[in-house]
Amino acid sequence: MSSVPAGAQTYPNALSVDSAAPELDSAFFRESRQKMASIRLTEHRPTVGLVLSGGGAKGAAQVGALKYIEELGIPVDLVCGTSIGGLLGGLYAIGYRSDDLRELFLGQDWDYILSDAVDQKYIPYSTKQYNTQYVITIPFHAAAEVLEEGVGRTEGEEYEKKSIASSLPSGLASGLNVGNLIASLTVGFHDRMSFNDFQIPYMCVAANLISCKARNWGGGSLQDAMRSTMSVPGLFEPVRTEGMVLVDGGTRNNFPTDIARAMGADYIIGIDLSDAQPGYDQVNNIGDIASQFFTMLGTDSFNRNIRIPDILIKPRIPEFNMMSFNRQAVDTMLVRGYDAAVAKKDELLRLRERIAAEGAEEGRKDTRRAVDISKTKVTIGAIEYEGISDKEAERLAKMLDFGTGDRVGKAELDDIMSKYQATGAFASLSYSLLGTEEPYRLVFHCKTSPNHSIGLGFRIDSEEWASILLNLGINTNTLWGSRFNFTAKLGQNLKANAHYSLDIAWLPTINVEASISRYSGSLRIGGTDIFSEVSYWSHQELVYLSDVRWKRINFKTGIKNQYNNVDSRTLFGQLVSQEFSKDVLVGDYIGLFANGHYYTLDDYYYPERGVSFAFDANYDFLKAGSSDFSPMLTLRFDLKNIFPLGGRLALISDIHLRDIYTASETIDLEGGVHRDISILHSNFIGGSMSRRYTEGHIPFFGINNVLFVEDHVFSGSLELRYNPIGKLYVSALAGLMESNYTLDRLITEFNPDYYAFGMELGYDFITGPVRLNLHWNQVDRWGLYVSFGYDF
Known part of the structure; x- marks a missing residue:
């Protein structure tokens, strides 16, 4: 039978670790010992406790060991665990067995389960676009909320202090998906109850960051207990309940054999997943240091508790760690765990003989077990x-x-x-x-969530060098009502945007938006090798309707005012002034617009499937100060299609078309007739980003910077992309572009102005992709574009 290590009884209830609630523990232990006494009396045998240590993915080895214990017919009368051991132990206590737990390990996408990831099909269009630009988003509470905290709060009522500091995340994931998994497996046991009432009495361990003591869960919410015992600090946000902030119990008691003894087990089987003590040369990176730090916090209790079990099963899995959830690793650990239990066959058989356990499981057949709603609705x-x-x-x-x-x-x-x-x-x-x-x-x-947020994005590239994007969102994290966003781009080219929206019930969203921007750089006229210095600033004001709730479609329609002013001192400004007059450098236009975007790409930068189709229609019917202005219609279509080719290959087609129609004419100094000149009503092409410098800017990988082209322009490209490993991508590209005075000639006299070929190497970092694009076209020959960060 389990012995009591000398000197270990320094805490209430003869535990190895101080408890946050010793009185509750005492009541639980009294009840569990009564249950053990009843088993001795009715089944005429000693009782067996099972203890499962923490270890993350290595818990698969515990499942393998459990399989052999079940095959021998050894009953489990109580179960205790920490972290993954607490999760597996809890499921075992409510009716799951080793085959069920094996299926659990092998049937999950653990990368998804251990995150808060939500499939793209659920995410609103506006959120998808926001996420493609900002590296960091920090939610925060308003000053008024901070000042009003605690007002009207009754004594003893829990609340969270509201401040920017309290708004910062306390873990990489809140536990959404792992919480959903736990809830789905434990139906029938969601009410608050004593864990002594389960098929098998159960207790798990979490750590309370407030008192720095162990929280031994023997009753209450099973979901909170399971979720908190495996809340690895930094990976998951702590569980906040009953005035406690709870994290993974491994930081206090990773192998709770002392609890099994206190619950009344006569014999204890322990399955330990702890790693061997690392050597000097094995503690190197931040992961090694963090792992050893958590181990250090629970070392004293572990050293005491490791001597308690009558049978200690220790699978040999040194090459695996807490995150080794891949199928091959899990399969291996299941086998290693089984083999480790087989290695203890003689001890297990002697235990079976002592307890004479025939028929012990029969008494549990009519007890209630949890419903797995993945199988039973x-x-x-x-x-x-x-x-x-x-x-x-x-x-x-x-x-x-x-x-x-x-x-x-x-x-x-x-x-x-x-x-x-x-x-x-x-x-x-x-x-x-x-x-x-x-x-x-x-x-x-x-x-x-806190209602407000601050966003930060950045990009460094070979065109604009360094740019920063800042966003302040007020009431952006609410279900409805007023929202306000202020966005500013800082760098060589500047832009600021203020956007107010009002979302009421299920009506379209009302939007008021204003922006101002300045561009300074080089512009090349189509058909020449001359780069002209150009600088202009513009502003626009819009009032429109949209719907922020749509997932795959964005649609806007409304009225807008656009103003542009080209600096007449730049080379481009001088050329236009000499050819026409200074009047054409300035324009203030009022018009109607409608645009829509159908978007199903599964990733903005490196999609594997989906389509993106966008259209724009702008009808400017008034130019301030011009009585003879003729309306101008601008149409634009963009289509991107992903064709998966199997394996890690994908073919991507990207097509752009922009057309400008007007009856307005401008006569140059030599009597030449031209349509009305305006930066806002001109086509630009070049680079990797759409709408980078103006609304009329369309991308084309084969041309660096910006090329000024005719009223009707088409570009198309094909990309064959290969993903050899991880987040590394290699692409081969081919494309062409043509522009012409009329759409008829663009079609009937199709003769590409440029055709290009290129190679691109990219890596999708969490802070944004790194891309190196080497390309060739028949006009400029070789070109290179390098960037790091998100597009904006």
Whole structure:
């Protein structure tokens, strides 16, 4: 039987670690010991406790060991665990067995589960576009909210201090997807209850950052218990409950054999996943240091508890770590765990003989086990929301695709959770299916995000050198109402934009927007090798309708005023002034516009599937100060298509067409007739970014900088892209462009002005892609473009 190490009883309940709630532990231990006494009395045998240590992905080895223990028919009368051991132990306690747990390990996309990732199909169009430009987004509370914190709060009520510091993330992930997984596996056990009432009495360990003591979960919310015991600091946000801030229990008690002893186990089987003590040359990078730091925090309790189990199973898995969730690694660890248990066959057989366990599992066949809603749908009796207002709840309820009386499973609940998360209005989300039988009461637990945000983006490239993009969003993380965004681009070329929107119920969003920009650089006239210095500034004001909730489509329609002023002192300004007059350098236009964008790309920079189709129509009918101005119509079409070729290959087509129509004419000093000259109503082509310098700027990889072309312009390119490894991409490109005075001639006299070929090497860093583009065209010959960062 398990022994008590000398000198280990320094804390209440003879535990190796001080507890945050020793009184609760005492009550739980009394009840569990009574259950163990009942087993001894009714089954005439000693009791067996199972203890599972933490270890992340290495928990697969514990599942392999459990498989062999089950094959021997050894009963488990109580189970304790920490971190992944706490998760597996909890599932074991509510009816899951080794085959179920094996399926769990092998059937998940763990990269997805360990993140808050939401499929692109749920994310609103506006959010997708925002995410393509900003490296960092920091949510924050308003000053008024900070000043009003605690007002009206009753004594003892939990609240969060509102400040910019409190708004910063406390982990890479809030735990959305892992929370959804836990909830889906534990239906029937979502109510607050004693864990002694499970099929197998259960306790897991978390660590309370407030008291620096262990939180031994023996009752309450099983979801909170499982979620907190595996809340690895830095990876997941802590679980905040009952005045505690809880993280992974491995920082206090990673191998809780002392708890199994306190619960009344006569014999203890422990499965330990700890690594060997690292040598001097094995602690090198930040990951090694962080891992060893967490290990160090729980070393004292581990050294005491490792001596407690009667049978210690230690799988040999030195080449794997807590994140080794890939299929090959999991398969290997399942086998290694099984083999480690087999190596203890003699000890396990002697234990089986001592307990004479025949028929021990029979008594549990009629006990209640959890429902796995990924396999069995359940009936919903009521739907409720916690943590938000009635109006917000009403808004969210309209997004449901099911109602009371319907049968739902994991797919339906994951779907609605993704929809809610994609609104950006919530810092964390979870759900419970309350009740012990159908119909269950579905409760969504919502914690709203700070309403406001600051965004930062940057880019360094061979055209504009360094640029920074800043964004201030007010009320941007709300479900509806007024929102305000101020955006500024700093660098060689400057731009500022202020955008107010009003979203009411399910009506179109009302928008008012104003912007001002300045461009300074080089401009080349089509058909020449001369680069002209040019500088101009412009501003525009828009009032329009849109819908910010659409996922794949963006549509805007409204009225706008546009003003441009080309600096007459630049070479380009002088050329235009000499050819026409200074009057054509300045223009203030009022018109109508409509544009739309259908967007299904799964990634903006390196998509593997999807299509992007955009159109623009601008009809300017008035030019301030000009009584003889004729209306001008500008049409634009952009189409990008991704054709997966299997494996890591993809073919990408990219087509752009822009046409300008007008009856207005300008006569030069020599009597030549031209259409009205305007930077706003001209076509520009070149570079990698669309609309970089003006609304009339379309991209073409084969031309550096900007080329001024005719009224009707077409460009098309094909890219064969290969992804050899990770986030590295290699592309071969070919393309052409042509411009002409009329659309008829563009089609009937098609003769490319430029055709180009190129190679591009890119790496998709988290801070934005790094790209090196080497290209050739028949006019300029060789060209090079280099960039690092997001496009804006």
